[in-house]
Amino acid sequence: MSKEITSRQQDYSQWYNDLVIKGNLADYSAVRGCMVIKPYGFSLWEKMQAQLDRMFKDTGHENAYFPLFVPKSLFEAEEKNAEGFAKECAVVTHYRLISDPSAKGRLMVDPEAKLEEELIIRPTSEAIIWNTYKNWIQSYRDLPLLINQWANVVRWEMRTRLFLRTAEFLWQEGHTAHATGEEAVKEAELMLDIYAEFAEKYMALPVIRGVKTESERFAGAIDTYCIEALMQDGKALQAGTSHFLGQNFARAFDVKFSDKDNKLDYVWATSWGVSTRLVGALVMAHSDDDGLIMPPKIAPIQVVIVPIYKGNDKKDLLDGKGQELASQLKSRGISVKFDQNDNARPGWKFAEYELKGVPLRIAMGLRDIESGTVEVVRRDTREKMVMSLEGLTEKIITLLDNIQENIYQKALTYRDSRITKADNWAEFVRLLDEKGGFISAHWDGTPETEQTIQEKTKATIRCIPLNNPLEEGNCIFSGKPSQQRVLFARAY
RNA sequence: CGGGGCGUAGCGUAGCCCGGUUAUCGCGCCUGCUUUGGGAGCAGGAGGUCGCCAGUUCGAAUCUGGCCGCCCCGACCA
Numbered sequence: 001m002s003k004e005i006t007s008r009q010q011d012y013s014q015w016y017n018d019l020v021i022k023g024n025l026a027d028y029s030a031v032r033g034c035m036v037i038k039p040y041g042f043s044l045w046e047k048m049q050a051q052l053d054r055m056f057k058d059t060g061h062e063n064a065y066f067p068l069f070v071p072k073s074l075f076e077a078e079e080k081n082a083e084g085f086a087k088e089c090a091v092v093t094h095y096r097l098i099s100d101p102s103a104k105g106r107l108m109v110d111p112e113a114k115l116e117e118e119l120i121i122r123p124t125s126e127a128i129i130w131n132t133y134k135n136w137i138q139s140y141r142d143l144p145l146l147i148n149q150w151a152n153v154v155r156w157e158m159r160t161r162l163f164l165r166t167a168e169f170l171w172q173e174g175h176t177a178h179a180t181g182e183e184a185v186k187e188a189e190l191m192l193d194i195y196a197e198f199a200e201k202y203m204a205l206p207v208i209r210g211v212k213t214e215s216e217r218f219a220g221a222i223d224t225y226c227i228e229a230l231m232q233d234g235k236a237l238q239a240g241t242s243h244f245l246g247q248n249f250a251r252a253f254d255v256k257f258s259d260k261d262n263k264l265d266y267v268w269a270t271s272w273g274v275s276t277r278l279v280g281a282l283v284m285a286h287s288d289d290d291g292l293i294m295p296p297k298i299a300p301i302q303v304v305i306v307p308i309y310k311g312n313d314k315k316d317l318l319d320g321k322g323q324e325l326a327s328q329l330k331s332r333g334i335s336v337k338f339d340q341n342d343n344a345r346p347g348w349k350f351a352e353y354e355l356k357g358v359p360l361r362i363a364m365g366l367r368d369i370e371s372g373t374v375e376v377v378r379r380d381t382r383e384k385m386v387m388s389l390e391g392l393t394e395k396i397i398t399l400l401d402n403i404q405e406n407i408y409q410k411a412l413t414y415r416d417s418r419i420t421k422a423d424n425w426a427e428f429v430r431l432l433d434e435k436g437g438f439i440s441a442h443w444d445g446t447p448e449t450e451q452t453i454q455e456k457t458k459a460t461i462r463c464i465p466l467n468n469p470l471e472e473g474n475c476i477f478s479g480k481p482s483q484q485r486v487l488f489a490r491a492y
Numbered sequence: 493c494g495g496g497g498c499g500u501a502g503c504g505u506a507g508c509c510c511g512g513u514u515a516u517c518g519c520g521c522c523u524g525c526u527u528u529g530g531g532a533g534c535a536g537g538a539g540g541u542c543g544c545c546a547g548u549u550c551g552a553a554u555c556u557g558g559c560c561g562c563c564c565c566g567a568c569c570a
Contacts, residue, residue, distance in 0.1 A: 347530035
């Protein structure tokens with residue numbers, strides 16, 4: 001093993017870093033807290049983007065692009081939103097550099113080139129977008145306005161982790177305007193459903209849909225909906241959010257419309273987003289101590305073909321056969337890599353594609369050519385199968401579906417085994433420490449209790465699940481009456 | 493910003509306590525030959541501001557002071 005991966009048991013954080021770095025997803029960069037997304041990692045993101053974008057368009061949304069910079073006066077217009085993000089904003093104050101007279105070859109900020117108004121680098125785009133929507137919306141006929149943008153944002157985090165939390169990250173943010181509150185709530189719920197469907201069907205990542213408590217709510221929102229996933233170390237990870245913003249931003253930016261009776265009212269808003277954090281979620285949810293495990297529907301390479309030959313004369317024969325198989329699979333929409341690299345031995349390639357999480361590997365050697373077979377190996381179960389070339393494409397398609405399903409079921413079984421009810425404080429604390437995962441417990445509904453629990457245990461309320469069954473009980477901490485259980489967990 | 497660890501070739505490292513020729517080893521890289529069914533072998537070769545700056549010294553990777561950067565854990569957060 002030339003690329004040693006730290007085991008999960010030994011050091012979970014280091015295991016994660018090893019997979020991201022050695023699996024060629026990303027690199028550290030010269031900028032603190034910012035990463036370089038490498039081609040293999042970026043193609044993962046592109047796969048996610050492509051599917052999500054399709055789903056957004058299928059539900060009537062259009063893409064647009066708004067500026068990276070937000071004038072401070074606009075940024076501060078919606079007070080709660082501004083307050084919430086203020087402490088993590090990067091700010092542009094000058095627009096020019098000049099040669100430093102006291103240090104040859106160095107540059108300095110030109111003190112003469114101070115901006116009259118500072119520009120905030122967007123931590124999110126509500127401000128600039130709602131300032132624009134004001135000009136786009138006059139009548140109910142302009143509604144609903146359903147816009148999405150793919151963009152980068154910057155949040156100056158104290159501590160960063162590859163993909164999970166970086167100072168700059170890529171995401172999509174949807175921003176919609178509606179004539180009624182009910183319609184806006186429906187939109188927020190619809191987008192949450194789309195996120196959940198995407199996570200489960202494509203990323204093979206089971207998620208819980210829920211509503212955030214007041215303290216975890218998006219700054220400026222009335223309600224924040226979320227999908228919560230569980231990682232292999234028992235910590236929860238918020239994988240996507242969707243917000244019902246009420247009329248808060250419409251009021252702040254004076255966005256009114258005339259209804260059919262010519263009465264003026266503020267429009268109703270939503271916003272929703274998922275980010276490159278999903279790449280981190282994918283890595284942490286499925287992978288093992290030998291490397292990444294990619295669900296076929298998101299995998300940049302679904303099938304790799306490795307030729308095995310002795311001597312250059314046989315290489316041509318195998319190249320031909322390999323190309324033939326590759327184009328067969330490609331014609332059915334499977335993404336295939338035929339690895340003809342002559343510098344690496346087959347054993348090296350096997351290990352490398354396992355590290356990279358390619359779902360299926362096909363090895364093809366002289367013995368196979370004689371018998372009309374190939375060796376097929378699944379990454380998820382490591383099962384080795386000798387298969388006839390006849391009808392192979394169909395079998396590969398079925399196998400990819402099986403792998404997708406198996407990865408999902410495995411994650412689901414794990415997740416479900418770690419949703420545990422707790423009915424007293426001692427048990428609650430013990431479960432958090434010994435088992436992890438989601439703890440389903442009663443809560444008295446007050447932010448004070450929520451905060452005290454967090455201070456004592458580092459667990460937060462991840463969400464109140466949608467369609468949560470009502471149940472009489474007593475708060476796990478205060479003992480006060482409660483009507484429903486909520487989900488607690490330690491989280492990323 | 494606190495606590496811990498680290499910085500020597502693209503990567504991983506030895507040397508540092510106790511200063512002394514040309515800075516160690518492995519992987520990778522280049523050339524050639526042999527190889528190829530689980531991270532190939534042999535031979536030859538290239539590659540270094542020892543994180544940066546100052547100091548001590550005849551002499552510093554090694555000692556002293558300052559600074560910078562990264563990783564892990566915590567506080568903040570998607």
